[in-house]
Amino acid sequence: MAAPLLSSLCCRHSLRHCSPRRFARNDLSFFRSLSTSISSEKSLVLSHVNEDAGVAILAMNRPPANSLSLELNEAICTSLKEIDTNPKIQSVILASTNPTIFSAGLDVTELISPDDQRLPKFWNSLQQVYIDLYGSRLAIIAAIQGHAPAAGCMLAMACDYRIMYGGGEGSTVDGRKRKSHIPTIGLNETQLGIAAPPWMGQLLVRTIGFRPAERALALGTLFPPMEALIEGLVDDVITEESFSPSADTIHALEKLLPDPIRNQALSLVMQKAFQEAELYAKISPQARVASKLVTRSESLKDMIASREADTEYFCSFICQDTVQKNLKKYVEALKKKSKSK
Numbered sequence: 001m002a003a004p005l006l007s008s009l010c011c012r013h014s015l016r017h018c019s020p021r022r023f024a025r026n027d028l029s030f031f032r033s034l035s036t037s038i039s040s041e042k043s044l045v046l047s048h049v050n051e052d053a054g055v056a057i058l059a060m061n062r063p064p065a066n067s068l069s070l071e072l073n074e075a076i077c078t079s080l081k082e083i084d085t086n087p088k089i090q091s092v093i094l095a096s097t098n099p100t101i102f103s104a105g106l107d108v109t110e111l112i113s114p115d116d117q118r119l120p121k122f123w124n125s126l127q128q129v130y131i132d133l134y135g136s137r138l139a140i141i142a143a144i145q146g147h148a149p150a151a152g153c154m155l156a157m158a159c160d161y162r163i164m165y166g167g168g169e170g171s172t173v174d175g176r177k178r179k180s181h182i183p184t185i186g187l188n189e190t191q192l193g194i195a196a197p198p199w200m201g202q203l204l205v206r207t208i209g210f211r212p213a214e215r216a217l218a219l220g221t222l223f224p225p226m227e228a229l230i231e232g233l234v235d236d237v238i239t240e241e242s243f244s245p246s247a248d249t250i251h252a253l254e255k256l257l258p259d260p261i262r263n264q265a266l267s268l269v270m271q272k273a274f275q276e277a278e279l280y281a282k283i284s285p286q287a288r289v290a291s292k293l294v295t296r297s298e299s300l301k302d303m304i305a306s307r308e309a310d311t312e313y314f315c316s317f318i319c320q321d322t323v324q325k326n327l328k329k330y331v332e333a334l335k336k337k338s339k340s341k
């Protein structure tokens with residue numbers, strides 16, 4: 001599994017497949033003209049490509065929280081691979097069909113009283129998601145509309161650019177006021193009584209720097225959008241106060257877009273993500289991929305070299321009595337909180 005990674009950065013898809021495409025800014029026709037849909041593994045992921053634009057969208061679609069199960073991890077990898085093999089695509093927007101949760105991180109139920117055959121497969125699938133995103137020849141833009149704790153934050157950090165919704169009331173597409181929602185992002189594992197896996201912690205260090213990462217990892221800090229921006233955990237924060245789509249646009253999009261991403265096409269976060277995808281797609285793909293190699297190849301090689309040991313350590317760690325006890329408590333609290341709403 002590991003070998004294709006660096007070759008994907010160096011040569012596999014790379015340069016012969018790279019032909020940048022142009023779009024008009026803020027062009028919703030991009031979404032209208034999404035023509036090729038790939039849905040994989042019971043549509044846990046919705047993926048659409050627009051070859052003319054050179055941009056794809058990959059939306060996680062596992063209600064209620066896009067928590068990362070073995071199957072969702074595999075679906076993300078399958079979908080990304082399909083997009084990746086299309087030589088006409090240069091950028092991907094990684095999004096969620098859930099407007100308030102990007103991804104809740106690992107499916108914690110995978111960790112409780114785990115099946116000993118499934119657990120290593122599960123961990124391997126998460127490692128693969130990281131490798132495939134972080135090492136992709138594609139420029140991947142995270143459109144973070146909602147919460148992104150723990151491995152949800154990892155997904156975002158493995159992208160090339162992160163745009164986060166800044167909160168606020170905003171309007172729904174049918175014109176009603178939307179309940180205020182302020183998403184958070186961070187590696188909160190210590191709050192679950194576990195530590196972030198080393199490669200995930202190191203990714204935070206590379207993203208926000210040593211000292212801020214050291215503190216955030218210890219405290220399990222979940223950053224609200226503006227703090228995430230200040231720390232450098234996200235690259236852009238978008239508020240939707242001034243965003244009110246016209247009825248005509250809504251009507252047109254209702255007819256043209258599939259349900260799960262219809263609202264996303266109207267969100268400013270998604271439009272910004274599209275602009276950023278466009279920006280990356282304009283850069284010489286050879287130069288862009290080579291620069292990605294400079295910043296990412298060493299850490300990827302290290303991660304791949306320690307992959308088996310990481311899996312072994314993870315499996316034995318998770319099966320410890322105290323860890324199981326902490327996780328059970330955590331899940332009970334999560335369910336209780338959800339029921340009390």
Ligand SMILES: CCCCCCCC/C=C\C=C\CC(=O)SCCNC(=O)CCNC(=O)[C@H](O)C(C)(C)COP(=O)(O)OP(=O)(O)OC[C@H]1O[C@@H](n2cnc3c(N)ncnc32)[C@H](O)[C@@H]1OP(=O)(O)O
Pocket residue numbers: 064065067100101103104105106107108109147149150151152188189192194195196197198314317334335337338339
């Ligand atoms: C020295 C080195 C040591 C190395 C050791 C390595 C070991 C590393 C091990 C593990 C690494 C783990 C990384 C992770 O990703 S752990 C997962 C962490 N995730 C979380 O803590 C997030 C938990 N969820 C939340 O905080 C909220 O759900 C939130 C995402 C903020 C959304 O809140 P809200 O909109 O209010 O939604 P609800 O809380 O009501 O949730 C809706 C339903 O979704 C279920 N849910 C939520 N999160 C998860 C999850 N992670 N897994 C499974 N299910 C989840 C929740 O129970 C609700 O479902 P229901 O209504 O059926 O109860």
